[in-house]
Amino acid sequence: MQxxxxxxxxxxxxxxxHRAVCARCEQDELKLLEEIxxxxxxxxxxxxxxxxxxxxxVASVVTGIASLTQTMEDGRxxxxxxxxxxxxxxxxxREHAAYDVVATTNLVMCCFRRRPFEQLMITTPHxxxxxxxxxxxxxxxxxEWMLLLGRKTAREKIASLLAIIAQRTAALDxxxxxxxxxxxxxxxxxxxxxxxxxxLETVSRQISALKKDGVIHLEGKxxxxxxxxxxxxxxxxxxxxxxxxA
Amino acid sequence: MQxxxxxxxxxxxxxxxHRAVCARCEQDELKLLEEIxxxxxxxxxxxxxxxxxxxxxVASVVTGIASLTQTMEDGRxxxxxxxxxxxxxxxxxREHAAYDVVATTNLVMCCFRRRPFEQLMITTPHxxxxxxxxxxxxxxxxxEWMLLLGRKTAREKIASLLAIIAQRTAALDxxxxxxxxxxxxxxxxxxxxxxxxxxLETVSRQISALKKDGVIHLEGKxxxxxxxxxxxxxxxxxxxxxxxxA
DNA sequence: ACGGTGCTTTGATACAGATCAAAATATCAA
DNA sequence: TTGATATTTTGATCTGTATCAAAGCACCGT
Numbered sequence: 001m002q003x004x005x006x007x008x009x010x011x012x013x014x015x016x017x018h019r020a021v022c023a024r025c026e027q028d029e030l031k032l033l034e035e036i037x038x039x040x041x042x043x044x045x046x047x048x049x050x051x052x053x054x055x056x057x058v059a060s061v062v063t064g065i066a067s068l069t070q071t072m073e074d075g076r077x078x079x080x081x082x083x084x085x086x087x088x089x090x091x092x093x094r095e096h097a098a099y100d101v102v103a104t105t106n107l108v109m110c111c112f113r114r115r116p117f118e119q120l121m122i123t124t125p126h127x128x129x130x131x132x133x134x135x136x137x138x139x140x141x142x143x144e145w146m147l148l149l150g151r152k153t154a155r156e157k158i159a160s161l162l163a164i165i166a167q168r169t170a171a172l173d174x175x176x177x178x179x180x181x182x183x184x185x186x187x188x189x190x191x192x193x194x195x196x197x198x199x200l201e202t203v204s205r206q207i208s209a210l211k212k213d214g215v216i217h218l219e220g221k222x223x224x225x226x227x228x229x230x231x232x233x234x235x236x237x238x239x240x241x242x243x244x245x246a
Numbered sequence: 247m248q249x250x251x252x253x254x255x256x257x258x259x260x261x262x263x264h265r266a267v268c269a270r271c272e273q274d275e276l277k278l279l280e281e282i283x284x285x286x287x288x289x290x291x292x293x294x295x296x297x298x299x300x301x302x303x304v305a306s307v308v309t310g311i312a313s314l315t316q317t318m319e320d321g322r323x324x325x326x327x328x329x330x331x332x333x334x335x336x337x338x339x340r341e342h343a344a345y346d347v348v349a350t351t352n353l354v355m356c357c358f359r360r361r362p363f364e365q366l367m368i369t370t371p372h373x374x375x376x377x378x379x380x381x382x383x384x385x386x387x388x389x390e391w392m393l394l395l396g397r398k399t400a401r402e403k404i405a406s407l408l409a410i411i412a413q414r415t416a417a418l419d420x421x422x423x424x425x426x427x428x429x430x431x432x433x434x435x436x437x438x439x440x441x442x443x444x445x446l447e448t449v450s451r452q453i454s455a456l457k458k459d460g461v462i463h464l465e466g467k468x469x470x471x472x473x474x475x476x477x478x479x480x481x482x483x484x485x486x487x488x489x490x491x492a
Numbered sequence: 493a494c495g496g497t498g499c500t501t502t503g504a505t506a507c508a509g510a511t512c513a514a515a516a517t518a519t520c521a522a
Numbered sequence: 523t524t525g526a527t528a529t530t531t532t533g534a535t536c537t538g539t540a541t542c543a544a545a546g547c548a549c550c551g552t
Contacts, residue, residue, distance in 0.1 A: 070393045072483055078396040080389035091382055098386060125371035132378045135385060136337055140344060142388035143326035147316045149395035150324040150443025154509065189530065197396025202509055204531055221518070221530070237318055400539070435500065445540055450501055467500070467548080 036116040042066075042103040049101040057111040058090030064107030065186045068099040069194065079195040081138070084168050088134055092118045105186050149197045152237055157196040158206045159235035162216065166226055182225040210235070282362040288312075288349040295347045303357040304336030310353035311432045314345040315440065325441040327384070330414050334380055338364045351432050395443045398483055403442040404452045405481035408462065412472055428471040456481070 039062070042048055048066060049055070061083050068081030068089070080099060083089055089101060092114070121128050148160050169183045189200040189207075196203065210216050215235055217225035226232050285308070288294055294312060295301070307329050314327030314335070326345060329335055335347060338360070367374050394406050415429045435453075439446040456462050461481055463471035472478050 068389070070389065072393070072397065074483075076397040078393040080392045093379070099389070122375075125374065128371065128375055128378055129368075132374055132381060133339070135378060135381045139381060139385050139388060142385060142392065143314070143316065143345070145392055146326045146388065146395055147318070147324040149392055151318065151322040199510060200530080201511080201532085204529095205509090208531075237320075434498095446500080447502085447541080448539060451539095454501075 032116075032120055033112065036113040036120075038111055040109050040111055042107040042109070044103055044105050044107075046103045046107075047100060048103060048107070048109070049097045051097055051100050053097045055090055055094060055097050055114055057114050058088070058092060058117055059109040059111040061085050061087050061089070062108040062110050064103060064105045066107055066109075067102050067104050067191065067195075069102060070099055077194050078197060079191065080142070082195065088131070090114065092121055092131070104188075104191055154196075154198055154202050154206050155209065155235065156237040157198065158192070158203065158210060159215070159232055160238065161192060161196060162210075162224065162226065163229075163232050163236050163238070166224075166229065166232070179229045180225065180227050181229065182223065185222045185224050278362075278366055279358065282359040282366075284357055286355050286357055288353040288355070290349055290351050290353075292349045292353075293346060294349060294353070294355070295343045297343055297346050299343045301336055301340060301343050301360055303360050304334070304338060304363055305355040305357040307331050307333050307335070308354040308356050310349060310351045312353055312355075313348050313350050313437065313441075315348060316345055323440050324443060325437065326388070328441065334377070336360065338367055338377070350434075350437055400442075400444055400448050400452050401455065401481065402483040403444065404438070404449065404456060405461070405478055406484065407438060407442060408456075408470065408472070409475075409478050409482050409484070412470075412475065412478070425475045426471065426473050427475065428469065431468045431470050 040048075040059075042064075051071070063085055066083040066089070067079050068083070069077055069079050071077045081089075083101075089109075091098070121131070148157055152160065165186070166181060166183060169186075187195070189203045192198075193200040193203045207216070207218075211218055214227070215231050217227060219225070286294075286305075288310075297317070309331055312329040312335070313325050314329070315323055315325050317323045327335075329347075335355075337344070367377070394403055398406065411432070412427060412429060415432075433441070435446040435449045438444075439449045442449065453462070453464075457464055460473070461477050463473060465471070
């Protein structure tokens with residue numbers, strides 16, 4: 001488990017390739033994956049899977065952003081997962097989807113037929129190991145979110161969300177000058193509200209407030225600049241050391 | 247992964263024995279576990295591990311209840327996990343605890359020295375597999391909780407918590423007569439508040455309200471009777487089919 | 493029985509965020 | 523360019539839950 005280090009190229013067909021590349025894939029495993037793999041594209045707003053649908057595949061996000069959402073009978077919605085490139089979706093062993101999966105931007109996913117993938121997991125222990133690590137990461141993220149949902153103020157929630165998106169997308173494709181950085185906000189106000197347990201009006205107001213206070217900058221409606229990341233993290237109320245990666 | 251069925255006796259020393267007994271443990275694996283295993287007891291209120299402490303062990307709850315809690319600098323607290331008998335705690339591969347672990351009742355844990363346990367996971371794939379299943383279950387529970395924290399009303403939150411405790415403890419030690427069942431509430435009002443993202447006053451008020459409306463019964467302060475489980479589930483706002491186990 | 497120390501309940505009031513409503517702005521097709 | 527539609531902002535008001543405060547109860551050691 002210790003020898004999995006993020007690199008960039010080898011093993012590009014591995015379902016678990018992105019966040020940390022698997023250094024142990026054997027040629028024949030890759031062949032097996034090749035056989036059960038296919039790509040699918042979705043447009044922003046399209047639903048990838050409905051809660052309760054039969055799961056024919058598990059998948060990994062290649063480009064774009066998807067969200068996992070739970071809905072109550074009366075329509076209240078809560079996002080419970082945000083899938084960025086490299087994130088995995090689908091639970092091996094589960095027949096039916098537990099959540100709606102929605103493309104919040106244009107989206108490309110790399111899908112693996114579920115049954116053969118499950119088989120592969122059994123014969124290839126290190127895939128299961130890797131999946132365990134990823135699941136534990138997700139669990140940590142979920143628990144961080146629970147703190148946010150249960151105890152943070154609206155302003156702190158917004159700041160936290162911006163910080164998370166900034167950190168995750170900055171790693172991928174962004175110029176970071178000293179403490180400042182820019183990125184494109186990939187979520188509508190409504191999607192943010194669903195993520196944060198707020199209404200879209202409150203999201204809008206708090207973003208305006210952060211803007212007025214100079215914590216963030218907006219060009220147009222979607223392009224965000226964060227002049228000072230530390231200022232944002234202060235607003236987020238996270239315990240000091242930007243623990244994201246611990 | 248399909249051949250793990252809940253039974254009751256064999257393999258009683260296996261760290262993953264409880265919720266579903268591992269049918270594949272070999273004799274020598276048990277010997278290895280025996281060597282790295284020890285029991286620890288805690289009194290209600292004691293802290294098992296502080297966030298940031300060095301993790302010397304991973305463990306499984308034998309009896310009693312523990313909680314995982316996150317705390318913000320200014321003292322706001324959010325419980326992010328409730329550990330009942332059979333639940334596992336500790337992340338293999340992580341040096342330092344990410345959360346406070348607190349005994350909310352008297353507690354007995356079966357601990358395994360961390361390093362040797364990690365080693366064992368590498369040499370014994372099916373332990374990793376089992377751990378993956380348990381982690382995925384926890385992730386599902388966490389996401390259910392995110393819906394609760396983000397979108398449910400105070401009354402729905404209380405009803406949901408009672409339903410969860412009822413369902414998890416009923417399985418272990420309770421007489422269930424038709425739809426009615428009783429159990430001992432193992433959490434203080436404050437602990438419930440930390441779990442639900444509420445204040446203890448609100449918890450108290452809502453419990454009183456549920457009592458007045460006949461949804462629950464209290465004898466003393468801790469013994470709860472639920473006359474009709476379906477009524478409680480209605481109050482919880484969960485989507486119809488008590489999906490807990492899906 | 494006594495007084496202490498924690499829990500829990502109940503009451504009065506305040507406020508953050510929800511809700512309802514409408515205007516402003518962006519997006520896009522023709 | 524011009525509507526037509528979707529998204530975002532802003533305003534006015536309402537409400538569920540927090541906050542502050544105090545009283546009620548249960549448990550425990552002496």
